[in-house]
Amino acid sequence: MSGQLSTEEAQRFWREFRAxxxxxxxxxxxRFYPDLFNWGMRLHNEREFVKDCIQEIFLSLWKVQETIAPVENVKFYLLVVLKSRMLRELSKKENKLHTRLSEDYTFSVEFSADLRLIEEEHEVYQLRKLEQVMNQLSPRQKELIYLRFHQNLSFEQIAEVMQLGRQSVYNLLQKSLGSLRRHWVAVVLGLAGWQGII
Structure with a gap:
C-alpha cells in the first residue's frame, strides 16, 4: 500500500489505531513516513537521528493508544510531534534546552525527487533555478514555504509548528514571497549577486 492518505482515510486509521x-x-x-522523513531531514540533516525520532513517536503512540485523543488532521499532528521529539532529543544530546531550532539551522530545499518525473531538460533547468532561488531565503522562510505549499498546512497549523503568532506567519510569508520574486528576477536576468540593482 502506498500513496497519500486523504484526511478522511487518515482519521479512519487513527480511530482504528485508538481502538x-x-x-x-x-x-x-x-503512508506518512516519507513526509515525516523529508520534514525531519529539512530540520536536522542526520538521517539516523531523524529515523530514530520517527520510530520513537510511533512507539510512543502505541503506548498511549488507549488514552490518546482524536485529532482533526493526522499528518499535521505527526509533523508537530516529530518536531517536538527532535527538539527534545537534541536537548538531551547537546545537554541544553532547545525550545525551538536555532535561527542558524539548515532547512534545505531540493527538488531531486521531483526531477525523476520530469523529462524535459528545460523544466529541469527551471527547477534548478528555483532551487537556487529558494536557497537564498532564510531557514525560517524556507520552512514556512515548505509547510504552506508542500505540506498544504493552514496558517494556524503553521503558526503552531513554527511556534509563531498567526500574524507573524502572514508577515513572514509576505516577506518570503517578496524575497522570492526579487531573487527570481535576479536569477532570470543573470544578476545573481547584484541584488542592490533590483
Missing part, C-alpha cells in the same frame, strides 16, 4: 488495531498504526506510519 487497538496495531495494523492501522502501521499503515499510518507507512
Amino acid at each position: 487497538g488495531d496495531i495494523d492501522a498504526l502501521a499503515t499510518l506510519m507507512e
